[in-house]
Amino acid sequence: MNRYKIVSLVLAFALLASLVVVVKQSHSTPESDPAAAVLGNIHARRSVRAYTDRQVAPETIDTLLRAAMAAPTARDRRPWRFVVVDDRRLLDSLGAQLPYAAMLLGAPAAVVVCGQLTAGVDPAEEMWMQDCAAATENLLLAAQAVGLGAVWTGVYPYADRVALVSRLLRLPPDVVPLNVIPIGYPGERTEPKQKFDRKNIHHNGW
Template sequence: MDALEALNTRRSIRAFTPRPVSLDIVRELIRAAMHAPSAGNEQPWHFLIITDREILDKIPDFHPYAGMISESPVSVLVCGDPRQEKHPGMWVQDCAAATQNLLLAAHAKGLGAVWVGVHPREDRIEPLRKLIDLPEVVVPFALIPIGHPAESPESEDRYRPELIHLNKW
């Protein structure tokens, strides 16, 4: 799949088959995530692979939009470490770029994934931090359930020329 096809056909997948995803493939997705741009090449991210069913099944107890995690065999938690910043405040954008790369890589590999937001919601950050023993200095940014898709939503053209401006508003 070429880059433009991946960009134009990626959809959020919220239903997964029970088929497992190998850790080698998950590491491949994380490798793609780590190739994202970051301010000053600071790369202020960490990635936690979660396969423990007990951990995964507790997340919907405190995250109202994480119900699909009960079907995913693996999730990746993208975290930011503000101590690694060369440019204060940019870790959020850096982690967002890494998250998008991970989603596109999953799609290119024929997997389904969805971005489940965590940061900046303290009601999601703190319970997740406790559940996985996350150091206080590391911020959970986004949780990405990954699996073999049990749905295939149609792609839609989201191009809207009225949102494009040239030189001035």
């Protein structure tokens, strides 16, 4: 085999190897790029207010709650408490009486994120709100990741909403509902909003 043929074979193998790399990159999945998967899920998350009749399996709800409880928490006190609601009459009662929560009337399930004041840092500091808010965002992102739709409906700090949810769910006096999260398989197609705005960013001071 002369030198020309050897060089040609080397170039051919090099070209083939390059093509294999390109094909692999073009068929790469989010699982092969963790950063892209995480960021893609964050930016794809949107509020979903309409749901199909398909029920959400208990193990799927458990997945959401595990994600919620992976959130950061002040002094590792973990004051979050979660009430899973899948009773149709209770969902309808909440949806009919809680302001801006009518989507509960069509949701197969909901998670009420609460803070137990006696379990957290000094109640006067109200760090439980930050802990529970972080847990809520984790829950919403997990819902997006597993193909569910969800929306944050606020309860605290509105005294009337807190009283209503506390009464319907029979919450102890030291447990405060922060929000109600209706959950279900999306019954509507909504696009995520582009919210990034450089005007909201400041460096080394205002």
